[in-house]
Amino acid sequence: MLKPLKASTWSRVIALLAIVASLVLAALGCGGDESVSGGPETAAAGNEKVTLTVGLFGTFGYKEAGLYDEYMTLHPNITIKETSIEFEQDYYQALQTHLAGGAGLSDIQGIEVARIAEVTQTQADKFVDLRDLGADDLESTFFPWKWGAATSPDGAVVGLGTDTGPLAICYRTDLFKKAGLPTDRDELASMWQTWPDFIEVGKQYAAKAPDDSAFMDSASGYYNAIIGQSETQYYDADGNPIYDTNPAVKDAWDLAVSTIQAGLTAKLKQFDQPWNQAFANGRFATIACPAWMIGYIKGQAGDSGSGKWDVAPIPGGGGNWGGSYLAIPAASEHQQEAYDLIQWLTAPEQQVKMWTQAQHFPSSSTAADDDAVAAATDEYFSNAPVGELFKESADNLTVAILGPKDGVIKDTISNGLLRVDQQGEDPDTAWQKTMDEIASAIG
Amino acid sequence: MAKTSTDTELAAAVALRAEPAAPQPWRMRLTRLDQRFSPYAYVSPFFLLFIAFGLFPLVYTAWVSLHSVTLQNTDEMKWVGLDNYTRLLHDDRFWNALTNTFTIGVISTVPQLLMALGLAYALDCKVRGSTFWRVSLLMPYATSVAAATIVFAMLFGRDFGLINSFLGLFGFDNVDWESGRWSSQIAISTIVTWRWTGYNALIYLAAMQAVPKDLYEAAEVDGATRWHQFRHVTVPGIWPTIVFTIIISTIGATQLFGEPLLFGGAGGHSGGADHQYQTLGLLLYEQGWFNFQLGRAAATAWTMFLIIIVAVGINALLAARGRSAFTLGRKGKAA
Numbered sequence: 063m064l065k066p067l068k069a070s071t072w073s074r075v076i077a078l079l080a081i082v083a084s085l086v087l088a089a090l091g092c093g094g095d096e097s098v099s100g101g102p103e104t105a106a107a108g109n110e111k112v113t114l115t116v117g118l119f120g121t122f123g124y125k126e127a128g129l130y131d132e133y134m135t136l137h138p139n140i141t142i143k144e145t146s147i148e149f150e151q152d153y154y155q156a157l158q159t160h161l162a163g164g165a166g167l168s169d170i171q172g173i174e175v176a177r178i179a180e181v182t183q184t185q186a187d188k189f190v191d192l193r194d195l196g197a198d199d200l201e202s203t204f205f206p207w208k209w210g211a212a213t214s215p216d217g218a219v220v221g222l223g224t225d226t227g228p229l230a231i232c233y234r235t236d237l238f239k240k241a242g243l244p245t246d247r248d249e250l251a252s253m254w255q256t257w258p259d260f261i262e263v264g265k266q267y268a269a270k271a272p273d274d275s276a277f278m279d280s281a282s283g284y285y286n287a288i289i290g291q292s293e294t295q296y297y298d299a300d301g302n303p304i305y306d307t308n309p310a311v312k313d314a315w316d317l318a319v320s321t322i323q324a325g326l327t328a329k330l331k332q333f334d335q336p337w338n339q340a341f342a343n344g345r346f347a348t349i350a351c352p353a354w355m356i357g358y359i360k361g362q363a364g365d366s367g368s369g370k371w372d373v374a375p376i377p378g379g380g381g382n383w384g385g386s387y388l389a390i391p392a393a394s395e396h397q398q399e400a401y402d403l404i405q406w407l408t409a410p411e412q413q414v415k416m417w418t419q420a421q422h423f424p425s426s427s428t429a430a431d432d433d434a435v436a437a438a439t440d441e442y443f444s445n446a447p448v449g450e451l452f453k454e455s456a457d458n459l460t461v462a463i464l465g466p467k468d469g470v471i472k473d474t475i476s477n478g479l480l481r482v483d484q485q486g487e488d489p490d491t492a493w494q495k496t497m498d499e500i501a502s503a504i505g
Numbered sequence: 506m507a508k509t510s511t512d513t514e515l516a517a518a519v520a521l522r523a524e525p526a527a528p529q530p531w532r533m534r535l536t537r538l539d540q541r542f543s544p545y546a547y548v549s550p551f552f553l554l555f556i557a558f559g560l561f562p563l564v565y566t567a568w569v570s571l572h573s574v575t576l577q578n579t580d581e582m583k584w585v586g587l588d589n590y591t592r593l594l595h596d597d598r599f600w601n602a603l604t605n606t607f608t609i610g611v612i613s614t615v616p617q618l619l620m621a622l623g624l625a626y627a628l629d630c631k632v633r634g635s636t637f638w639r640v641s642l643l644m645p646y647a648t649s650v651a652a653a654t655i656v657f658a659m660l661f662g663r664d665f666g667l668i669n670s671f672l673g674l675f676g677f678d679n680v681d682w683e684s685g686r687w688s689s690q691i692a693i694s695t696i697v698t699w700r701w702t703g704y705n706a707l708i709y710l711a712a713m714q715a716v717p718k719d720l721y722e723a724a725e726v727d728g729a730t731r732w733h734q735f736r737h738v739t740v741p742g743i744w745p746t747i748v749f750t751i752i753i754s755t756i757g758a759t760q761l762f763g764e765p766l767l768f769g770g771a772g773g774h775s776g777g778a779d780h781q782y783q784t785l786g787l788l789l790y791e792q793g794w795f796n797f798q799l800g801r802a803a804a805t806a807w808t809m810f811l812i813i814i815v816a817v818g819i820n821a822l823l824a825a826r827g828r829s830a831f832t833l834g835r836k837g838k839a840a
Contacts, residue, residue, distance in 0.1 A: 149771045155794045162576050184577045329681075331778075334771040335658070339665055470796060473772065480778035484684040487779065502596065503796045 109139045112399050116144040117168035119153035122224065122386070123357060123420030129412060133403060140399060149333055150174050151473060161188050167391040169400040173221055175385045178211050179297075180466040181221075186214035190390040193219050195401040203410055203428040207461040212387050221387030222408040223425030225416065227352030228455035229287050229376045229383060231260075232359060235444060236370045237347040241271040247374040247446060257288060257317050260377045264326040267347060276328035279346040281318040281483050282476035283332050287350035288314040289472075290462070291381030296472075297465025303504065305471050306497045318479050319489045329483050332476070338362050350376070352383040353423035353452045360421075360442055373446040380458030385425060423452050430456060467504040474500050563810075570803035577797060589804035599805070601780055602788040603812070605690065609765075609784065610758030613694035618750060621702050625709035626735055639710070642703030654696055654767040658683075661692045661768075683769070686781040693782055696764045701757075705750050709743060716742035741828070748824040755820050759813045762786035785809050 116124075124130055130142045145168070147153035154177055160166040173181055181189070197219050201209055208223040231254075235245040243266060244250060254260040264277040271277070278284060289295055292310040297303055305311055321327055328346040330337040340346060341362035349355065351373065359371060388404040390397055406412060413429035416422045418438050424430045430453065438449030465471075478496030481487040570589055572582040593599050628638055645653070660667045661682040669679045682688045716739060724734045740747070761784045766773040768782070774791045776783020783791070785805065793802030 151772055151774075151795065158576050158797060159794060162579050180577075184575075331771060336662055336664055336770075343665070345664065477772070477775060477778050484681060485779055499598075502598070 111139050111141070112396050113141045113143060114170065114396060114400055114403055115168035116142060116170045116172075117153075117157070118144060118146045118172040119150045119174070120146070120148060121354075121357060121361065122146070122172060123416060123422050124407060127416055127420040129407060129415070133406060137402075140403070142403070151469075154469065161185065161391065164393060167393050169390065169394040169396050170404055171389050171391055172224070173387045173389055174469070175211065175227075175382075175387070175464070176469040176472055178221065178387055179464040179468060181389070182212060182214040182218075183466050186216065186218045186220055188392055189218075189220045190392055190394070190397050190401070191218035191220070192222065192390070192401065193217075195398065197222065197401075197405070200405065200408075203426050205425055205427050205430075208385070208425040211464055212389075221389035222404050224386045224388055224408055225354060225413075225422035226425045226456065226459075227290075227354055227382050227384035228423055228452045228459055229290060229381045230351045230353075230451050230455060231348055231374050231376050232351035232355060232443070233348040233372055233374060234344065234346075234370055235372050237271065237275055237344060238267070241267045241269075241347070243267055245372065247372055251375040254374075254377045257377050261317075261321055261324060261326070264321065264348075265324055268324070268326060271347065275344055276346045277326040277348060278321060279328050279337065279340065279349045280330050280332050281322050281327050281479045283350045284321060285314050285318040285475065285479055286383050286472065287352070287376065287381065288317055288378065290352075290383040291376075291378050291460055293460050293462055295462050295465075296468055297463055299463055301465065303465065303467070303471075305475075305500060311475075312493075315475065315479070315493060319482055322479070322483045323489075327483055331480055331484075342367065350383070352385075353417075353421060353448075354384055356440065356443070356448065357421040368442045369444055371442060372444040373440075373448055373451055375451060376455065380455045380460060382459050382462065385423075417449075421448075423456060470503050471500050474503060566803045566806050569800060570807050572800045573798075574800045575797045576793065576799055579799065582800075585800065589801050590808070593801065593804050593808060598780060598783075598788060599785075599808075602776075602783050602785045605776070605780075605782055606759060606761065606784045606786075609690050609694055609697075609761060609782065610755070612690060613697035613761075614751075614754045614758050616694075617698040617702050618705060618747075618754060620698070621705035621750075622709055622740075622747075624702070624706040625713055626739065628706070628710050629713045629739075639707060642706050644703070645700045646704040648700070650700070650763040651767055653700055654764050657692070657696045657699075658768050658770060683777065684779075684781070686779070689768070689777060689782040693761075693764050693768055696768065697758075697761070701754070705754070708746060708750060712743035712746035713739060744824075744828050748821070748828075751820050751824060752817050755816050756813055759809065759816060760786055762790070766790070785812075 125144055130144065134140055134142060147156065153172075154174070157167075157171055157173075200222065204223055205226070208226060209219075212221040212223065213219055231250075233250070238245045243263065244253070250263070254263050267277045289311060292314070294304065294308055294310055296305040296308070296311065328340060330340055330345070341359060342364055349359070351359075356373070359367070363371070388408065390400045390404070394400055408426065410424070410426045410429035410432065413422075413424040413426045414432045414434050417424055417429070417435050421440075424432075424435060429435065434449075436449045436453045438447075439445050440448045475496055478492045478499075481495075482489050482492045569582070571584065571586060573585045573588075574582045624642065628635060628642075632638060661669075663669065663679055663681045663683065666682070668682075669677075672680065680688055682692045720738050720742070721734055724738050729737065765776055765782050765784050765787055769775070769777060774787055774795055776787045786809070789802050789805040789809065792798050792805060
């Protein structure tokens with residue numbers, strides 16, 4: 063029988079335990095990255111149950127289009143779990159933190175087109191080179207520019223393209239009618255062949271429109287569309303930053319500023335809560351509309367907006383805004399399974415489905431040439447021939463030169479325009495401040 | 506194994522009688538060791554954890570702040586000396602953030618502590634349902650920053666916010682709370698004040714209840730009004746507590762982060778389009794986690810640390826003066 067210990071002995075035992083425990087804790091504190099070492103050899107071949115985690119931002123639409131369910135039915139041993147962060151900036155910073163810490167990563171991570179150059183140039187080693195898993199065979203099915211942007215300087219393929227963002231203008235026919243403007247998309251297209259024309263139409267709208275509605279949602283949205291039509295944006299072909307000297311950037315800025323000066327904007331910040339609410343409340347009549355915006359509008363404006371919207375060609379020709387990639391972090395323990403999934407999700411057949419069911423325009427040229435893509439119409443958008451419209455925009459698309467800090471530069475410029483728009487800052491001051499901020503942020 | 510004091514005395518007596526050179530019995534040596542080192546063992550868990558999660562990060566941050574390093578490539582550190590600091594001191598954004606931190610700190614802390622003092626005084630008097638009032642005071646503190654801020658951000662919304670519709674009843678135009686410098690800072694201070702007033706009031710209340718009642722009675726006999734009692738009995742009585750809350754609030758205000766971040770909505774880390782409500786905490790966050798420049802973020806963190814020390818020092822100094830002012834006041838009256 064054990065002798066009961068005295069109280070003071072107990073406290074000593076407890077103290078000893080506490081010391082041991084704290085030492086163990088301290089040792090554990092630095093040992094977090096052990097799980098990272100799991101390489102492709104851990105990929106199971108058989109029917110072992112595997113849970114694949116997918117980390118995304120905004121709305122990729124795979125879940126909504128039922129593709130995960132379809133894949134899980136085809137592969138009963140796979141379970142797919144998606145987490146999504148609404149705002150891309152927040153998502154990307156979380157991804158970077160996870161990459162730096164080597165923990166918290168999903169098996170599959172989405173990467174936005176404005177970030178892809180930074181990833182391929184500085185972090186290609188933190189992602190699986192998809193060539194090792196057989197991606198070479200896929201190259202011919204994608205748009206060459208989409209494929210090329212995800213290739214690192216050493217030739218590693220970091221991600222597979224999901225969608226692209228060919229441009230159009232989405233507009234509210236009911237508000238246009240109230241302002242005495244035509245509502246026919248072809249008629250409008252001929253009225254706004256250039257951006258200055260578009261601003262003129264905006265002035266006509268403003269003259270007769272209901273008091274609480276503006277012609278455009280934001281200046282920055284239009285800025286992003288206009289710069290998306292330019293081949294050179296923030297970097298030249300040699301990778302030098304030219305955001306402060308490139309006339310295309312300043313021209314797009316000036317156009318955006320002139321819409322503010324003409325009083326055409328609803329003074330909203332894109333992807334902010336008030337902007338989301340404004341879709342349903344009819345605060346604005348037009349929005350620069352990359353293909354993925356179609357689904358976003360439906361989500362925000364809701365059922366009551368059905369039939370009130372329409373789509374028309376954008377002034378100034380084809381361009382791209384947005385579109386994403388799916389990549390596999392090197393830390394993933396299920397690289398083969400993850401690859402099988404992204405390869406399936408981005409295959410032409412699924413990309414066609416993503417367009418017809420979830421309004422994400424293909425990044426696969428094979429899919430884009432599919433008859434079903436061009437034939438798509440959209441009931442919500444007054445039966446607009448969205449397939450034809452976006453296909454044409456994609457065919458005439460100017461391929462842009464991407465750079466590592468495109469995302470930060472784009473966000474800072476949007477912020478500068480917001481100052482002019484919301485706070486009435488002098489445009490020249492705002493431009494100068496924006497340029498200084500970019501220099502400080504990327505330098 | 507345990508030794509009582511009589512054991513020790515006995516052992517000491519034995520040791521005295523024994524030859525000086527004779528080896529001490531091992532039990533006794535153990536006892537000596539025990540007495541000398543046990544206290545350290547008892548406090549060590551805290552200090553080990555503090556070294557691992559407090560001191561080490563602090564020192565390592567200082568080390569990082571002397572380098573140019575990005576989040577993408579944390580293993581490539583380039584020595585730059587004090588460049589990050591000189592750069593920071595020449596950066597308008599830093600001075601902007603410092604000013605914002607200060608102004609938001611003042612508009613949130615001063616009314617907050619004054620209101621807390623008043624509320625505590627009111628609750629210190631006999632009121633019906635005192636438990637109910639005390640619990641309701643603590644409710645805002647129990648809500649999460651995120652939930653509270655998101656609700657407040659909606660209330661302060663420009664187009665569809667409740668506050669603007671209310672102001673609209675009196676014919677005011679919609680205020681764009683988020684985009685104005687003062688309006689956004691007032692909105693953020695409102696959130697801070699709302700969350701922390703009750704907490705401070707409860708701390709004051711606890712301190713007030715420890716002030717001896719006979720002091721009040723004596724003051725009453727001397728003909729002091731309630732205001733005089735408050736001014737000359739209550740406030741000096743709880744002065745150390747007031748100093749404590751001032752210091753804690755100062756630290757809190759300097760580190761203000763969650764409220765402005767979430768109030769800003771999408772891209773809140775930039776603290777508004779003109780950084781009109783970007784605090785030092787947000788600036789650090791933006792540098793490190795959106796521009797990925799960890800070296801600069803570390804320099805900002807250390808600068809913040811120094812600012813907090815200075816601010817707390819100034820507060821403590823003022824507080825000491827304030828105390829003597831009150832004491833003098835009391836003496837003056839008595840004389």
